[in-house]
Amino acid sequence: MSEELAISLRGIRNSFGSALVHENLNLDIKRGEALGLIGGSGSGKSVLLRTIIGLNKQSAGEVTVMGINLTRAEKNFSLAASTAAWQNARRRWGVLFQDGALFSSLTVRENIELPLRVFYKFARPLLDEVAGLKLRLVGLPPDSGEKYPSELSGGMRKRAALARALAMDPAILLLDEPTAGLDPIAAAAFDSLINTLRKALGLTVVMITHDIDSLYAVCDRTAVLAEKRILAVGSLAELLRLNNPWVREYFSGVRGRSGIEATS
Numbered sequence: 557m558s559e560e561l562a563i564s565l566r567g568i569r570n571s572f573g574s575a576l577v578h579e580n581l582n583l584d585i586k587r588g589e590a591l592g593l594i595g596g597s598g599s600g601k602s603v604l605l606r607t608i609i610g611l612n613k614q615s616a617g618e619v620t621v622m623g624i625n626l627t628r629a630e631k632n633f634s635l636a637a638s639t640a641a642w643q644n645a646r647r648r649w650g651v652l653f654q655d656g657a658l659f660s661s662l663t664v665r666e667n668i669e670l671p672l673r674v675f676y677k678f679a680r681p682l683l684d685e686v687a688g689l690k691l692r693l694v695g696l697p698p699d700s701g702e703k704y705p706s707e708l709s710g711g712m713r714k715r716a717a718l719a720r721a722l723a724m725d726p727a728i729l730l731l732d733e734p735t736a737g738l739d740p741i742a743a744a745a746f747d748s749l750i751n752t753l754r755k756a757l758g759l760t761v762v763m764i765t766h767d768i769d770s771l772y773a774v775c776d777r778t779a780v781l782a783e784k785r786i787l788a789v790g791s792l793a794e795l796l797r798l799n800n801p802w803v804r805e806y807f808s809g810v811r812g813r814s815g816i817e818a819t820s
Contacts, residue, residue: 562587562728563585563620563760565618567581570603577599578600581617581781585760589777590762590777591775591778594765608649609651614627648726648728651732652721654732664708665688665701668701671723693722722757727759728759730762735765744773747774780802780803782802782803
C-alpha cells in the first residue's frame with residue numbers, strides 16, 4: 557500500500573442472504589484529503605463504512621487502513637497478533653455515526669471518555685481534562701459535559717458525537733450523514749467546523765452525505781457508489797461531466813441544481 561493512502565479497499569464483496577450489496581468494489585482514499593461518498597438509498601454507503609471499521613465482515617476482498625492490512629491480519633496472524641493489529645488500527649480512526657449514536661444513559665462527558673477507558677488506563681483527572689478539551693475543540697460549552705444527550709439540541713448532539721470521535725486524536729475521521737436533520741445555518745456551521753478541524757489536526761475525512769452543499773464546502777473528491785461498486789471518483793467538476801444517468805440525475809435535479817448554484 558502506498559504511504560500516501562489512508563484507506564485502500566480491494567475487491568470488496570458484501571451480501572446479506574441473497575441480496576448482493578457490493579461486488580468487486582475498489583476505492584483508495586488519500587492521506588489528508590476529504591472524500592465524499594454519495595449513492596442512492598440502499599446502495600450500501602453505511603455498510604461500506606462499517607466494513608472499513610470491522611463492524612461488517614466482507615465476504616471477499618481486503619481492507620487496509622494506514623498501512624495495516626486488516627483482512628490479512630485476521631486470516632494469517634495469530635489471535636494475539638490479529639487483535640493487536642486491529643487495536644492499533646482502531647486507535648487511528650474516529651467515527652461519527654448517523655444521529656450521533658451517543659449512549660443515552662451516559663452524560664456527554666462520559667460518552668467522550670468511553671473510548672479512552674476502553675483503550676487506555678487513564679486516571680479520572682486526565683479523562684476529565686481530555687473530555688473538556690474535546691468539548692472546547694468542537695465549540696461546546698464546558699457545562700454541556702454534565703448533560704445527557706436528550707438534554708441537548710440536535711446540533712449540539714452532533715458536536716458531542718464529534719467530540720467523542722476525536723477523543724483518541726485519530727488520523728482518520730469517518731462521518732455518516734453528519735448534517736442530516738440540521739437546519740441550513742447549523743449544517744453550514746458544522747461543515748465549517750469540519751474544515752477547521754481537518755486543517756488544524758491534519759485529518760483524513762471520509763464523509764457519507766446527501767448534502768450537496770457539504771460536498772462543495774468540505775470535500776476534495778467525491779466517490780459515487782452505484783451498481784454495487786465505486787462507479788467514479790473525482791472532483792465535483794469531473795463528476796458533472798460524466799455521461800451516467802444516475803450521476804446526471806443526482807446533480808441535475810432541483811436539489812442538486814440549487815446546491816450547485818449556491819456554491820458557484
